Amino acid sequence: MRSTESDKLGFAIVGLGKFATEQIMPNFKACQHARLAALVSGSPDKARKLAAQYDLPETSVYSYDNFDSIKDNPDVDIVYIILPNSLHAEFTIRAAEAGKHVLCEKPMATSVEDCEKMIAACQQADRKLMIAYRAHFEPFNLDAIERIRKGELGTIKAITSDHGRPVKPTEDEADVWRVVKKLAGGGSLMDIGIYALNAARYLSGEEPVEVTAQEFSDKSDPRFAEVEDNIHFTLRFPSGVLASCTSSYSYSEVKRGRVFGDKAWLDLDPLSDYKKHTMKIGDDEGKQEPEIEEGNQFAAELDHMAECVLHNKTPKTPGEEGLKDVRYIMAIYEAAKTGKAVKV
Numbered sequence: 001m002r003s004t005e006s007d008k009l010g011f012a013i014v015g016l017g018k019f020a021t022e023q024i025m026p027n028f029k030a031c032q033h034a035r036l037a038a039l040v041s042g043s044p045d046k047a048r049k050l051a052a053q054y055d056l057p058e059t060s061v062y063s064y065d066n067f068d069s070i071k072d073n074p075d076v077d078i079v080y081i082i083l084p085n086s087l088h089a090e091f092t093i094r095a096a097e098a099g100k101h102v103l104c105e106k107p108m109a110t111s112v113e114d115c116e117k118m119i120a121a122c123q124q125a126d127r128k129l130m131i132a133y134r135a136h137f138e139p140f141n142l143d144a145i146e147r148i149r150k151g152e153l154g155t156i157k158a159i160t161s162d163h164g165r166p167v168k169p170t171e172d173e174a175d176v177w178r179v180v181k182k183l184a185g186g187g188s189l190m191d192i193g194i195y196a197l198n199a200a201r202y203l204s205g206e207e208p209v210e211v212t213a214q215e216f217s218d219k220s221d222p223r224f225a226e227v228e229d230n231i232h233f234t235l236r237f238p239s240g241v242l243a244s245c246t247s248s249y250s251y252s253e254v255k256r257g258r259v260f261g262d263k264a265w266l267d268l269d270p271l272s273d274y275k276k277h278t279m280k281i282g283d284d285e286g287k288q289e290p291e292i293e294e295g296n297q298f299a300a301e302l303d304h305m306a307e308c309v310l311h312n313k314t315p316k317t318p319g320e321e322g323l324k325d326v327r328y329i330m331a332i333y334e335a336a337k338t339g340k341a342v343k344v
């Protein structure tokens with residue numbers, strides 16, 4: 001049953017950039033348990049305009065400086081952090097200390113230590129912490145996981161996944177911080193390779209035991225002075241499944257994944273887009289394209305966070321899930337640097 005507006009939990013959005021304004025804020029209208037309640041921004045003009053657009057009072061607009069006073073706003077239950085990666089830790093900790101539950105964008109943080117601090121702060125404040133892995137709420141991915149677990153592909157042998165797009169800091173403001181190590185923590189792996197890594201884990205249903213990696217970035221290209229462009233990595237899982245993944249800031253756009261079983265293969269292309277997913281399954285007999293209804297992964301994710309708070313449940317993608325990926329990412333960087341396999 002759909003809740004009334006006042007039964008829904010209030011979200012404060014921290015960081016009013018491209019993803020927040022184009023994908024997240026417009027999707028609250030599709031939510032059953034979540035509503036937009038406050039905005040936190042470094043640009044007062046932008047925040048005021050958006051507040052007016054979304055019918056929020058000016059008292060629900062905060063700056064990064066007075067953000068901590070959000071603790072006195074009972075209309076805000078959950079703070080959703082959509083800032084550059086290296087700021088996730090500070091604002092998660094401040095939100096927990098203000099007594100709010102936290103939904104935080106991927107990658108969770110730019111170091112293992114920061115992830116651990118975020119988990120500890122939310123535990124100490126007895127608040128929920130969820131990392132915004134939207135693919136875990138996306139119907140094509142959920143359908144793929146179900147087919148794999150049911151054995152439709154037979155025994156899984158291998159997974160491949162490629163994520164790439166051209167990063168354009170001179171054309172797109174959202175790409176400016178992405179090539180600055182202090183803000184992004186790393187390059188394509190932290191930003192989009194993480195989708196391949198996370199997918200290899202949820203598709204196999206296992207945790208890797210060893211990683212290998214190779215990196216190549218054209219250092220004469222100013223975009224790659226501080227962060228990596230191309231990184232190829234492999235994950236070895238306990239059952240013997242091998243995942244082979246690539247991530248790049250100079251490919252033309254790709255976001256795909258394929259699972260190879262001994263009976264059939266399954267393709268998701270795209271695997272991790274905002275919409276228009278496709279699935280193909282093939283075997284010796286031929287190929288088929290199952291009919292799956294496109295869903296609203298953003299609304300499903302926001303509603304899940306709200307339901308976890310309402311019913312005191314652990315989120316499907318808690319802080320510990322984000323920490324695992326950041327640990328594997330660090331191991332992949334180490335493997336790329338040393339040229340040696342790294343046990344994880």
Ligand code: NAD
Pocket residue numbers: 015016017018019020042082083084085087105106107132134173174175177183191
């Ligand atoms: P963006 O640059 O459009 O937004 C970032 C916001 O942070 C801007 O409003 C900017 O003004 C603000 N900001 C505050 N302090 C800043 C500083 N010191 N330097 C730069 N900006 C600062 O970026 P985005 O694409 O919206 O990404 C924001 C976060 O969302 C990132 O963590 C990114 O990984 C994540 N993201 C997730 C998805 C997804 O599909 N889940 C998609 C895009 C981005």
